[in-house]
Amino acid sequence: MFGEASMPRASYEALHATLQPLSSAELGVRADVLARAFLDQGITFALKGVERPFPLDIVPRIIAADEWRTVEAGVGQRIRALEAFLADVYGAAQVLADGVVPRKVVVTSAHFHREAAGITPHNGVRIHVAGVDLIRDEQGTFRVLEDNVRVPSGVSYVMENRRAMAHVLPEVFASTRVQPVDSYPAQLLRALRAAAPVGVSEPTVVVLTPGVFNSAYFEHALLAREMGVELVEGRDLICVGNEVAMRTTAGEQRVDVIYRRIDDEFLDPVHFRADSVVGCAGLLNAARAGRVTIANAVGNGVADDKLLYTYVPDLIRYYLDEEPILPNVETYRLDDDADVLAHVLDRLDELVIKPVDGSGGAGIVIGSQATDQELARLRERVEKDPRGWIAQREVALSMVPTLVGNRLRARHVDLRPFAVNDGEKVWVLPGGLTRVALPEGALVVNSSQGGGSKDTWVLTDGLTDPAVLEEALDPPVTVAPASQGPDPGPDLGPVSAQQQQQQQAARSTPC
Known part of the structure; x- marks a missing residue:
């Protein structure tokens, strides 16, 4: 917030002017309003066995427009390079032949799946949604901490954080030009529809969830509702003759695009874990036949293996002939x-x-x-x-004032911007999920490790096209809200959550 002692940065002036006269008691009251709003909506997480509201701090993290343009360009560049790498490594593998990445790095990755070789989406997109974790170092430079191109989660908190903060700090919104985040579901739906198989003009899109016991079920239900598409479980799908359909009260309905929130190993028991009951047998064969699109694509995990991460700057140079905009952390x-x-x-x-x-x-x-x-x-x-x-x-992560008890304290933060790729453009949500390490001196920001979140405000300036700020496409058709189960936060590993779901399903199956 401050560049010098008692001198707030220009982007934080309005927020500083609002917070300065507030007493600790009034800050506490507003923080309680935030917590109650999340608890009433079921936006909770479990920490050490205790269910509690997902911690949203009352002080937002603000990013100036010029800084955001660098982040936006860097994230887009990174996604384009990883898309090219995935197409190559599951195809001709020229990047391995040229020695840019050692072959052993790929073939020894736990997330490299030979079952995905030869599956080519018609619009060339394998990373429909990505979350790129960034930190700001001691010199103020944004650096990439890791890539998430398998089943990135947490965007629901971005949208819900904004809705809550607009009610708790309305006076700051009135004096600050903050770019909106509510167009994300429409952007995602557009990208999913653009990924439909060849010849399908009006695709049926579904969100595939492991079920109510999954850690991110709230997000699955929210995105399905906001996009106006069906939320399904594996038992709702059937695959016959490489055609995928979902069971409905009116009979079976063809499915063209599956936005899956299930990890690879649980997606298709024919090719992966034979004991999985949260996926659907035959999905991979249907994708190979070009009858259904799976988003994100199977096998993407090889691109966010943390060892492969060290080669991404080289991949940007190799595929794009560009220098990386966002550097890695020294590794x-x-x-x-x-x-x-x-x-x-x-x-x-x-x-x-x-x-x-x-x-x-x-x-x-x-x-x-x-x-x-x-x-x-x-x-x-x-x-x-x-x-x-x-x-x-x-790295001494940058710090933002955070309400701890009844006082504002400096706490370390990171940032996860979300990117959506429709095959023509990589669109980066203006903001993203700022995660904050709540214990004093802590550097691990994950909610499963006791962290919380902040609303991320990206400011606009005269260089921003007003049409971009208003872009939300046509409002999607809404459907009845799905039930919302408890959510322990956006960063719990998917495999462990799906194992929990599978165990629950086994216990509830009648003899």
Whole structure:
């Protein structure tokens, strides 16, 4: 908020002027209103077994228009490069032949699925939705922390945070030109319809959810409702002769596009986990036959493997012939150089060590905050499986004032912008999910690790086309709200949540 002591940055002036005269009691009252609004809507998460409102801080994170243009361009560039990589690696694999990425990096990735080889979407889009995690370093530079191109979640919190904040801080909205976020469902629907199989002019789109016990079910229901499409589970779908249909009260109805919120391993028991009851048998064969489009595409996880992340700047140069707009965080690869591995093992107490296939902050070890016993155990695991880990320097994430108790305190934040690709343009939602580490000094922002969120305000200026701000397409047809179950936050790993759903389904199946 401040560039110098007692001197708020220009983008924060209106917010600072509003907050300064408020007493701690009044701030507390407004914060309670936020919490009650989320609790009444079922927007909750479980932390250590206790269900509670998803923490939304009353102080928004503000990004100036010129800064956002850099983020927007950098995210779009990154998605285009990853799209080209996925098309290549599941096709001709020229990037491997040219040595830009070592073949072993791809074939040893847990998320590289040979079952997806040869499946070519007609509009060339495999990453329909992406979430790119960014941090701002000590010099104020945005850097990419990781890519999420499998089943990225959290956009529902972006929309709900904005709706709640508009009621709690209306005086700031009146004096600040904030770009809207409510066009996201329409943009997503347009991209999904554009991905329909060849010859389908009026595609039927569905959102496929594991069910009410999944950690992100609230988001699944919200997006289906806002897009005006059906929310289905695997048991609602049937695949015969490579044609996919959903069961309805009026009979079977053809399905053309499936926006799936189920991880690859649970999507199709014919090709992946045979014991999965949350997917539908035959979906992958139908996609290969060109009869249905699965969004995001199966096998995308190889592009957000954290080891592959270290090669993305090279992929941008290789496929786009451009220099990266958004740099990576400085990262060590541990599997291809014994000297690098030895160097990292000698400095474990200074680095951040991450599992390459982790999610939700699970498995991350911040060396400066770890005990000697934790570092010793980590050393054993890294020495045993160097391919399974990367090391990064510890970045002092930027801080934003956050209401802690009855006082505003500085807390570390990151940012997850969401991008939608319709095959012609990569559209980046103006804002995204700002996650905040609530414990003092903490650097892990994930809600499953005790973090919260902030509304992210992207300001506009005279260079922004007013038509862009109003763009929401035609309002989608609304459907009856689906029931909303408890939601523990946007970053719980999908596999564990789907296993929970599958176990629940097994318990409820009659003998």
